[in-house]
Amino acid sequence: DAGVTQSPTHLIKTRGQQVTLRCSPKSGHDTVSWYQQALGQGPQFIFQYYEEEERQRGNFPDRFSGHQFPNYSSELNVNALLLGDSALYLCASSFMGSANSPLHFGNGTRLTVT
Amino acid sequence: AQSVTQLDSHVSVSEGTPVLLRCNYSSSYSPSLFWYVQHPNKGLQLLLKYTSAATLVKGINGFEAEFKKSETSFHLTKPSAHMSDAAEYFCVVRANSGGYQKVTFGIGTKLQVIP
Numbered sequence: 001d002a003g004v005t006q007s008p009t010h011l012i013k014t015r016g017q018q019v020t021l022r023c024s025p026k027s028g029h030d031t032v033s034w035y036q037q038a039l040g041q042g043p044q045f046i047f048q049y050y051e052e053e054e055r056q057r058g059n060f061p062d063r064f065s066g067h068q069f070p071n072y073s074s075e076l077n078v079n080a081l082l083l084g085d086s087a088l089y090l091c092a093s094s095f096m097g098s099a100n101s102p103l104h105f106g107n108g109t110r111l112t113v114t
Numbered sequence: 115a116q117s118v119t120q121l122d123s124h125v126s127v128s129e130g131t132p133v134l135l136r137c138n139y140s141s142s143y144s145p146s147l148f149w150y151v152q153h154p155n156k157g158l159q160l161l162l163k164y165t166s167a168a169t170l171v172k173g174i175n176g177f178e179a180e181f182k183k184s185e186t187s188f189h190l191t192k193p194s195a196h197m198s199d200a201a202e203y204f205c206v207v208r209a210n211s212g213g214y215q216k217v218t219f220g221i222g223t224k225l226q227v228i229p
Contacts, residue, residue, distance in 0.1 A: 004157075031215065042204060042222045043158070048215065056214055090157055096215065100165035102148050103206070103217065105157040 006091050006106035013081050013113050021076040021111070025093030026104045032074040033103065034066060035090040043090055049074050050096050078111075086113045116141045118207050120220035128228045133177075133192040135223045137205035140186060143216075147188045148206040149179055152222075158204060164188060175199070200227045 005024045013019050025032050031050045035043035045058035049068035068074045072093075078085055088110050092103040121136040139147065146165045150158040162173025169181045175198075179190045188205060205220040 033215075033217065042219050045217065045219075056216075088155070092158075094215065096210070100146050100163070102146070102160050102163050103158075103208070104160065105150070107157040108155075110155070 004091055004093050004104050004106035006089075006109050008109060009107065010110045011112070013111065015081055015083060015113060017081050018077065018079045019081060019111060021078075021089050021091075021109045023074045023076070023091030023093075023106060025072050025074070025091075029093035029095050029101075029104065030072050031094045031096045032068060032072065033092045033094070034074070034076045035092065036060070036085075037088040037090055037108070039087070046076070081113045083113050086111060116143075116145070116207055116209060116216055116218045118205050118218050118220040120203075120205050120223050122223050123221065124224045124226065126226040126228060127195045129197055130194050133190070133195045133199065133225065135190040135203050135205075135225065137188045137190065137220060138186055139188060139205070139207045139218075141207055141209050143209035143211055145207045145209040147179075147181060148208065149173065149177070149188075149190050150204045150206060151201045152204065153201045161190070161203075195225075195227045197227050197229065200225055 033048040034046040037043045047057040052068045063079045065077045088108045090108045091106045095101040119138045148163045149161040162171045164181045172178045202222045207218045
């Protein structure tokens with residue numbers, strides 16, 4: 001049973017460019033959340049997708065957008081990249097129907113903006 | 115409202131001695147509580163979870179945590195630290211309400227294990 005998979009594992013982009021990160025949730029999970037983790041910091045919630053809709057959003061600008069597909073996989077898009085967007089981006093999946101369902105995390109995508 | 119307070123940003127123990135990582139929480143709902151561990155440049159791995167069953171929860175790698183409702187605490191312990199336990203640990207609270215998952219992370223505790 002595959003867990004949460006994220007691609008790519010590493011990415012280097014230039015300021016002003018756009019990036020797309022991808023996430024496949026754990027089998028049986030229907031909810032995907034994205035987090036940004038800067039070096040030495042805890043994960044910061046970006047947004048959550050359920051039933052192909054953005055359900056919640058953290059304190060991130062509109063440059064950060066996402067999508068969830070019918071197979072529950074998800075994409076995170078970041079436009080007009082800034083140096084400060086350099087971070088580890090974590091995807092977490094869970095099952096909305098169970099309050100006891102923990103978040104399962106992928107290994108993340110390390111984004112470096114130069 | 116929901117919040118998580120990890121009382122120590124850094125904890126240092128000698129190998130073979132007990133580990134205590136402290137976590138207090140508040141939530142307007144009946145939350146589930148989790149501890150995650152993160153090794154450098156890795157994702158977060160679930161150590162254990164409390165979901166309103168037994169208050170003493172056993173997790174992986176010899177860790178356990180006790181849920182104390184009266185103290186709103188969920189401290190993580192291990193009887194004997196191993197070098198491989200050196201990592202960052204996050205206490206997480208989750209509550210479901212009206213089709214929304216509210217997930218709150220603590221700031222993390224870096225555990226250093228001294229040989």
